Amino acid sequence: MRKIVVILFILVLLLFHLRYMSRNFDWDSCVYALNIQKNKVEAAFYNPHHLGFESSGLLYWRLLQDVYPTTDIMFFLRLRILAFALFFLGAFTWLFYKLYHDFIAALLLAFLIQVSQAFWFYSLHNDTPLIHSCLMALLFLFTIFFMRKGLKGKHLIFLWVVQLFSIYFHQSNVIHFGMVPMAVLLTDGRTFGTKMRIIFLYLFTLGVATILSYLFVGFIILKRGLGNIDEKHFSFWMFLYAAIDRWGTSGGEKNYIHYFYRGIGDAFLVFQNVAPKFRVNFSDLWNRSHAPYNLHLLFWIFSLSLGFLNFRKMRKEFGKELFIMLFWLIPSIGFYTWWEGYFFEFWVGTTIALWILNFYILKSLSFPSLPKFSQSLIHSTYAVVGALYFITNFTFSTLPRSVGPKFGYIEGIQGPVLKLAEEKIYK
Structure with missing residues (x-):
C-alpha cells in the first residue's frame, strides 16, 4: 500500500509539473542546451565543473532521437531534470521511511523539499544544481542506511559510485569527501587499523578516478595541451570558471x-x-x-x-x-x-x-509516553509549513515562469534562445 501511495504521489507531481512547466530562459540553461544541440562530444565536455551534465544530456538526446525524433530540445532536457527530481523524491520517501519508520513524515518531508523554491525551480530548469544535490542527499541517506547494516564491501562500492557521479555532475562535490569515511569510523565490528585502511583505499581510488577522468577528457577528448598559456592550455579549461573574473572569485x-x-x-x-x-x-x-x-x-x-x-x-x-x-x-x-x-x-x-x-x-x-501525539505534532507542523511554501512559491515563482517565455541574462545568444523559446511542444 505504501509503495502505491509513493507512486501516486510522484504521478500527481509529474502531471502538475507538466501543466506548469517552466518557460524561463536564462544564459546557463540555454548554453547547456545549445552545447548538447551541437551533437558533438567536444561541446558536451566544454564545462569542466560538470563533466556529467551535458555529456549525459547528449547521450539522452541521442537515445531520444532514436525513439521519438523531435527538435524540442529544451522541453525534453527539462523533462530529464524533472524525471530525476521525481525519482529522487520517491527514493527519499522510501529510504527515510525505512530509516525512521514514519511514512507520513517521510512523505511530508519529500513534499517540503519539492516546494522549497530552489528545488522546485531547478526541477523544471535545464541547469546543473538539482542532479548533483540529489546525489549528495542520496549519498547521505544510503550511508546511514548501510551503516546500520555494517557497511560491507558491496555497500562501499555503491557509495563510491554515487559519490564519483556526484563529482561528475558538479566539481564542487569534492568538498564532501569526508561523509563516507566518517561512516566507516563510526561503524562497529572493525579494528581502527582496518578502518583506516578502508578509508585510505576509498579516498585514494576516488581521487585517482576523478583525476584520470579529467585528464582523459582534457587531453584525449578536448585535445588540450601543456604548451603556451592560452585558451588551448589544459589548465585554462580545467579552471575555466576561476579564470574568468565574472564568476566566483571576482x-x-x-x-x-x-x-x-x-x-x-x-x-x-x-x-x-x-x-x-x-x-x-x-x-x-x-x-x-x-x-x-x-x-x-x-x-x-x-x-x-x-x-x-x-x-x-x-x-x-x-x-x-x-x-x-x-x-x-x-x-x-x-x-x-x-x-x-x-x-x-x-x-x-x-x-x-x-x-x-x-x-x-x-x-x-517527542514525548516518549505520547508517541502518536508527538508524531501528529510533527505531521501537522510540516503540513502547515508545506502549505505556506506551496502557496507562496507557486504564486510568485512557478506560475509566472510557466506563462509564456521569460528571459533572463542571455547576452550574446539572443538568436538561438528565441528559437528555443518557440519550440512547438509549448504551443
Whole structure:
C-alpha cells in the first residue's frame, strides 16, 4: 500500500509539473542546451565543473532521437531534470521511511523539499544544481542506511559510485569527501587499523578516478595541451570558471553574511527576487507582503534554537547522523557562501540537509509516553509549513515562469534562445 501511495504521489507531481512547466530562459540553461544541440562530444565536455551534465544530456538526446525524433530540445532536457527530481523524491520517501519508520513524515518531508523554491525551480530548469544535490542527499541517506547494516564491501562500492557521479555532475562535490569515511569510523565490528585502511583505499581510488577522468577528457577528448598559456592550455579549461573574473572569485567588496542570507532565503522562499529588497519585516508581522517571509524566518530560528537547547538528547538519538551531516552541511555553507552565495542555485542540497536536520530536531522533542501525539505534532507542523511554501512559491515563482517565455541574462545568444523559446511542444 505504501509503495502505491509513493507512486501516486510522484504521478500527481509529474502531471502538475507538466501543466506548469517552466518557460524561463536564462544564459546557463540555454548554453547547456545549445552545447548538447551541437551533437558533438567536444561541446558536451566544454564545462569542466560538470563533466556529467551535458555529456549525459547528449547521450539522452541521442537515445531520444532514436525513439521519438523531435527538435524540442529544451522541453525534453527539462523533462530529464524533472524525471530525476521525481525519482529522487520517491527514493527519499522510501529510504527515510525505512530509516525512521514514519511514512507520513517521510512523505511530508519529500513534499517540503519539492516546494522549497530552489528545488522546485531547478526541477523544471535545464541547469546543473538539482542532479548533483540529489546525489549528495542520496549519498547521505544510503550511508546511514548501510551503516546500520555494517557497511560491507558491496555497500562501499555503491557509495563510491554515487559519490564519483556526484563529482561528475558538479566539481564542487569534492568538498564532501569526508561523509563516507566518517561512516566507516563510526561503524562497529572493525579494528581502527582496518578502518583506516578502508578509508585510505576509498579516498585514494576516488581521487585517482576523478583525476584520470579529467585528464582523459582534457587531453584525449578536448585535445588540450601543456604548451603556451592560452585558451588551448589544459589548465585554462580545467579552471575555466576561476579564470574568468565574472564568476566566483571576482574582485570587489563581498558581504558574505548578506550573500548567505539572500541565497539561503531564496532557496526556501522567493525571498528577494520578487522585489529589490528583503521581504522580512518583523515590525509589520502580519502584513500580506511580509507575513510568509516573517513566518518562514521565525520557523527556522525557532527550530534551530530548539535543536541547540535540546542538543544532548538529539545527539543521543541521532548522534551518528549528525556527525556525518556535519561533513555535508559545513563544507556546503562555507564554500558556497564564499563562491557565489547570493545565487539560490547553490543551496539546493543545503535545503535538503536542513529539512532532514529539522526532522531530527522535532523528533528529539517527542514525548516518549505520547508517541502518536508527538508524531501528529510533527505531521501537522510540516503540513502547515508545506502549505505556506506551496502557496507562496507557486504564486510568485512557478506560475509566472510557466506563462509564456521569460528571459533572463542571455547576452550574446539572443538568436538561438528565441528559437528555443518557440519550440512547438509549448504551443
